[in-house]
Amino acid sequence: MPGENQTEVLILPFRWEDWEALWQLRDHQLQELGISPDPNPNQSDLSSPYEQDYHRLDQVYQKDNGNFWIARLGKFPVGHIGAQDMETHIELRRMYVRKEYRRLGVGTQLVQTLIDHCCANNVNVIELWTDAQGPGRFLYEKLGICEVKNNEAENRTVSYQPLKQVGFTGHFIIEKRWN
DSSP: OOSGGGGGEEEOOOOOOGGHHHHHHHHHHHTTTTTOOOOOOSSTTTTTTHHHHHHHHHHSSSTTOEEEEEETTTTTTEEEEEEEESSSSSEEEEEEEGGGTTTTHHHHHHHHHHHHHHHHTTTOEEEEEETTSHHHHHHHHHHTEEEHHHHHHHHHHHOOOOOOOOOSSSEEEEEEEOO
């Protein structure tokens, strides 16, 4: 229901009862990319060679300072975000908002949920990769996240500067220090 008030979106940590909602989102995302997804599994399949992180959310995202959240409008899933604890920082690895709910504040709420989680857990750095001209880049910039050079990322020092391409064509490494 596009156009609904963004404050009605509820973002909660993933539970295994959310499995069907997660796969509805993943199926929708793959269709947007022109990929015909396999039938949705009814439950996590640890032997699956595909989408291994999705099948192991508790092992990949929901341990230490990481987490995975589902955004819903009522009971309807509209987005998700996954953050993996990399020991020295959090890496935002999965983020998706259904196309018809973009530019309604859902993505902003998801990233803010991650930022709030990091602040509450004394995590000082969030690292992510995004497309050079993709909508995610503009969302992250709006929230104050700035790009750093590759050697700066390796040394975990951050300088706030205009975005510059680093390393991979069309991708950026972006970090923010909260303290």
